[in-house]
Amino acid sequence: MDGTRGILGIDAGGTFTDLAFLANGKIVEARVKVPTRHDDLAATIGEGIDLILREVDAWRIGDVHLASTLATNATVENKTVPSGLILIGYDEEDIKKAVDRNLFGPAEVESVPGGHDEKGNEKEPLDEAKVIESSDALLEKNVEGIAISGYFSVRNPTHEIRAKELLKLRHPNISITCGHELASELDAFKRAATAAINAGLIPIIIKLLEAVKNVMHGLGINASLSVVKGDGSLVSAEWAESHPVETVVSGPAASAMGARFLAGVKKSERPSWIVDIGGTTTDIICLDKHGNPVLKNEGASIGGHEILVKTIDIRTFGLGGDSRIVRTKDGSLKIGPRRVIPLAVAASEEPSVVNMLREIETSPSGREPVIVFPGKGKCSGMPAEERIMKKLAKGPATLEYLAHGEKIGVVHSIGQIIDKMDERGAAVIAAFTPTDALTVLRRLDKWDNQASSIGAGILASSHANAAEAEAFCLDVCEAVSRNIAWEVFRKALCDDGLISKNSEYDSHLKIGLRSRELETGPGITLHLNGNMIGVGAPAWAFMERAASMLSEKAALPEDAPVGGAVGAAVGTFFMRHVLLITPLVKTGGFRVHLPNGIKDFDDLEKAASDSVNFMIPWLKSMAAEAGGTAPEIEWTRKDEVAIISGGARSIHLWTRIMFNVEDGGA
Amino acid sequence: MNSQELFNGMINALIELDKDEVLNLVAKALADNVRPMDILNGGITVGLQQIGELFSEGEVFLPELLLAADIAMGVMKDLSDRFGVGDQIEKRGRCIFATVEGDVHDIGKSLVCMIFSASGYEVLDAGVDVPSQKIIDMIKEEKPDVVGLSSLLSTTMQAQREFIEAAKEAGLRDSFKIMVGGAPVSREWAEKIGADGYAEDASSAVVEVDKLLEQRV
């Protein structure tokens, strides 16, 4: 058989599991999509591999890279196994409050004296006897793993490290997670929660990865297994088994990297902006010029659990192909954030929709092309709602029909009542959407365009002719593209630190985007300076225009539907580490916050050079553990200073040394 | 004498450490309807600044600095009653002010406290030389809207940065706004250490806090 060995990428997502086999200069040779079975991810993966093997010989699969929603789902659904949490040096009152607020989920909590302060000085010596005692107490409660979190352990981890040593001797068979190994940010409670969730995920991920290895073995695949993390990097299965919490949101990271690869962005000096337009929402992800996701340090909120690990920074907003379009009181168009059934789709399933739309068109009060369908949700108990539900039981209806015979109050608020019912699933709304605009314009011909055309006419003006309705649909497409362009541009400004997330400059920016078309001012041209890549079903319709508004071209890669699997396949090992050096005012010296404790120096230069000398071998051994075969380390140093005393002097805040570990072998 | 002449007199009297003359001129100014705030800003504060300069040049020594500070504190106490408003029914917000650990400069912080309470804020004065942990404990107890930290020494400014770190570690950072101030402190410093606001003097501090609290709602 011919062919070379290659990589099988797998993205086990919420709805579908995608697989892609890449070989020969990373050409996609086979792709498969199978529905995800949540109760048995390994079996789903097996099914997928089986299909791949119809096109690819088993021996050709040299590596398997896996991105999965397992950690995310288990966290969201509170399906982590019981873990124990040992808190070192936390205030007892604070612990009580945190437990009351369910901050640590199902973890059993023990408190031990010790901990450090903001400088990294010991607050109180670690009570080693209490560490042992606490762990015994936890094991009696049948926990399957133990997490340790020390106060200010990111400034001085020695108590966590010592406690871990003690526990390893005492309970050699139990998994032990330390807070400082997962998070580098301050917030003792989020770090503790992160460590506890990690401990609770370990048995689950081990089970999955072992099952996948068995599946591979059973299918005759002799390959190494790696896992995609939430920051988009690739690590060995062994590393993932002890750091499972780091794999949350690995799916979107893989999809973004896959999209960039499929769009053919080679070595680039520019970042890439991946815009994933769905039915309900659009996600924006930025990849740096090396193709690695831009990360955020603040962590992620996963099903109400605050997790303090570095994850890919996704901006999600409520705009998609099925977003509801309404005319606001001032006459402008509002697109989203609610998702509805496009009129075209509704009409294809229920032909009476067209006639009902005609009724709205000719009715004197007809302003909105909305058809209400019965839902499966429960009634709120409000009498008017009960009557509405009774009417709906006979079939879809217009708002006017539903309001007929009601008191004036209900007639006036019928729209809001139906919106509330829609939120609860007691009713389902069909309304005009970007999908309808595309249908009217015949850019999309999946459905008959009659219903969409009537809808466009109603929204355009009371007596719109066909040309006016079409012009209206062009406006809608333009507005969708502009919203996307604006969100990308705004995120770019946020990421550069030029505006804050809830900045008030929004309206100025929006005007800036339209400056050329309005021809009222100097004709400002905005230029993004990044590759724009569109994925998702309606991307073809809006991305080109959105990109041109930012003076860029859009790439719309083929194979994007299996982008997650491709991204997993092309993923590589990398690691980032930031070392902090703080000034010691009392002695005039400097303190290095190393991963194994603190070290003080008289001189900043010596502090910096000694710590680099310490960090390089440390990072190399860490990289080897995590699956980096030939790690190459680059570092940059930044001394943060500020001008003070009215410009007379400057003051040193801290020095950061940023280490970037890449896999030279890949 | 116009008010500027009165201020110049106060400045000179303060440098001469002539307490009686300072009090005499302050009384005159009040009789002339000069606003207490202007007396503090135009006379007393400027005088202290000049003494500070003389001190750094070695012209004046620590005991004299202390004496001048005592006189200034005395004037402030006398004037504090004249700011009025204090007992507004609905407070605009609750503030804790403290001079950071290792720093005993009291005057600036006390002036800030006075102006805030005169502007309708509820003020808790935590004193001088206050360790971060003590402020953190106070925050848990008092649940303030604003915490203001004063540092007059470039060496104690680091304590402002460390306090913000301590608040983050305690999971409290987002529950209040942090203002920093003191003669050496700058806006650049405030931004880099992650404070929410900075002000050069007490009156602009009120404006800045008003703005911060407005944003929050």
Ligand code: B12
């Ligand atoms: C009075 C004084 C003292 C008095 C303080 C007495 C007391 N009860 O407060 C005494 C004698 C104790 C003292 C001691 C020392 N001092 Co002294 N002192 C001064 C002096 C002369 C005046 C300070 C003052 O009260 N100004 C008037 C007030 C109203 O102004 P302010 O404090 O700046 O406050 C305003 C603003 O800054 C702002 N603000 C202040 N806090 C805050 C907080 C917030 C949240 C906000 C928003 C705004 C804000 O609003 C205030 C009102 O408008 C200054 C000189 C100067 N130019 O500042 C030196 C000065 C601050 N001291 C200095 C020094 C060196 C010392 C000593 C180290 C001397 C020594 N060798 O022992 C000790 C340190 C003691 C210690 N550990 O803190 C230096 C500091 C140099 C530096 N940048 O590091 C200065 C600048 C003198 C100099 N030029 O050398 N000092």
